[in-house]
Amino acid sequence: xxIKKNIFKSYDIRxxxxxxxxxETAYQIGxxxxxxxxxxxxxxxxxxxxxxxxxxxxxxxxITDEGVNVIDIGLVxxxxxxxxxxxxxxxxxxxxxxxxxxxxxxGFKMPLSGVGWIRGEELYDDVKNLTSLENxxxxxxxKIDVIQDYLKHIMSFCDIDKIKPFTxxxxxxNGMAGKIIPLLEPRLPIKIIPLNFTxxxxxxxxxxxxxxxxxxxQIKEAVVKNQADFGVIFDGDxxxxxxxxxxxxxxxxxxxLLILAREFLNREPxxxxxxxxxxxxxxxxxxxxxxxxxxxxx
Numbered sequence: 001x002x003i004k005k006n007i008f009k010s011y012d013i014r015x016x017x018x019x020x021x022x023x024e025t026a027y028q029i030g031x032x033x034x035x036x037x038x039x040x041x042x043x044x045x046x047x048x049x050x051x052x053x054x055x056x057x058x059x060x061x062x063i064t065d066e067g068v069n070v071i072d073i074g075l076v077x078x079x080x081x082x083x084x085x086x087x088x089x090x091x092x093x094x095x096x097x098x099x100x101x102x103x104x105x106x107g108f109k110m111p112l113s114g115v116g117w118i119r120g121e122e123l124y125d126d127v128k129n130l131t132s133l134e135n136x137x138x139x140x141x142x143k144i145d146v147i148q149d150y151l152k153h154i155m156s157f158c159d160i161d162k163i164k165p166f167t168x169x170x171x172x173x174n175g176m177a178g179k180i181i182p183l184l185e186p187r188l189p190i191k192i193i194p195l196n197f198t199x200x201x202x203x204x205x206x207x208x209x210x211x212x213x214x215x216x217x218q219i220k221e222a223v224v225k226n227q228a229d230f231g232v233i234f235d236g237d238x239x240x241x242x243x244x245x246x247x248x249x250x251x252x253x254x255x256x257l258l259i260l261a262r263e264f265l266n267r268e269p270x271x272x273x274x275x276x277x278x279x280x281x282x283x284x285x286x287x288x289x290x291x292x293x294x295x296x297x298x
Contacts, residue, residue: 003124004020006020007020008127009120010120011117011119012119013120014101014105017051017106021106023054023055026054026055026062026108027059027062030061030063030065030094031063031130031133032123032126033118034063034066034067034068036123036126039068040069040091041069042063042071042092042093043071043081043084044060044071044073044094045081045084045094045095046075046095047075047076047096047176048075048236049098049103049236050202052097052106055096055106056096059108063139064138066133069140069142070140070142071084071142071144072141072143073144075199076150077179077180078099078109079150080146080150081093081094083146083150083153085113086111086115089113091112092110092111092112093110093111093112094108096108097109099236099239100208100235102207103202108120110123155184155187163188163189165189166191167190167193167226168191168192168231169192169195169223169228169230170193170194170232170233171196171218171219171222171232173196173208173215174196174197174202174205175199175236176234176236176238177197177234177238178199193226195218201236205218206218209235210233210241216233219231219244220249221248223245223247224247227246228246229246230243230244231244231248254280254282257283258282261273261287261290265290269291272292272295273294274296275296275297277296284296
């Protein structure tokens with residue numbers, strides 16, 4: 001088969017299904033990943049994209065054919081995979097997602113224990129140079145539910161007594177926040193006004209990218225109409241979220257990062273704060289001023 005090099009990106013593997021990324025490619029990626037990292041088990045989760053179940057089946061087949069066990073955690077936001085790997089101390093994982101990209105896309109993100117990753121571009125040669133499958137014992141698949149432990153971990157970051165009874169509009173964008181926010185709401189002293197909580201990988205309400213102006217129209221109007229304190233909009237797998245203030249104005253990510261940086265530096269003085277190259281100069285300047293260590297990511 002022909003493996004398209006263009007799907008092996010700097011951070012992940014991502015392409016249009018099935019033209020660029022199909023079932024056979026998913027199987028070969030599963031085999032190559034299992035061989036490359038040489039571990040005993042790999043966590044696998046997926047979001048609600050329409051091609052997810054098919055790609056997941058073949059990815060798992062590739063992993064288990066290499067004799068590696070799979071921990072299947074089902075339909076989850078991406079940080080549940082990070083949790084299952086890094087907090088619950090498993091060696092590696094794969095999240096089947098294309099993040100904020102259009103509905104035609106899907107892909108794989110591959111975290112390792114600690115803070116490690118396998119980047120998409122690192123795996124291309126391994127996939128291209130796969131040899132015939134050797135006879136070996138096939139790995140097993142075990143399904144587990146990590147959601148309740150994951151929710152407890154989320155709640156460990158906040159002091160409930162300090163949270164005001166806000167009214168918050170949440171736009172899940174038909175993504176995985178639609179599964180998680182209803183489970184979090186009873187644990188928080190806030191009122192949620194839900195938008196687009198039905199999981200649907202065709203993204204019928206608006207594009208999955210919260211930065212696109214057409215994605216912001218509904219939440220801006222809902223915040224003002226309901227006189228909410230603020231709004232939050234998520235992408236499909238929940239690794240992107242942005243805020244809207246009480247006047248329906250979109251809040252720049254730099255400002256959100258600085259608010260979070262100050263809070264976490266109060267908790268952990270001298271900690272490293274990661275930011276990326278598109279952030280304004282004030283981000284590393286303020287982190288340094290507050291005693292933190294600004295760390296620029298690729």
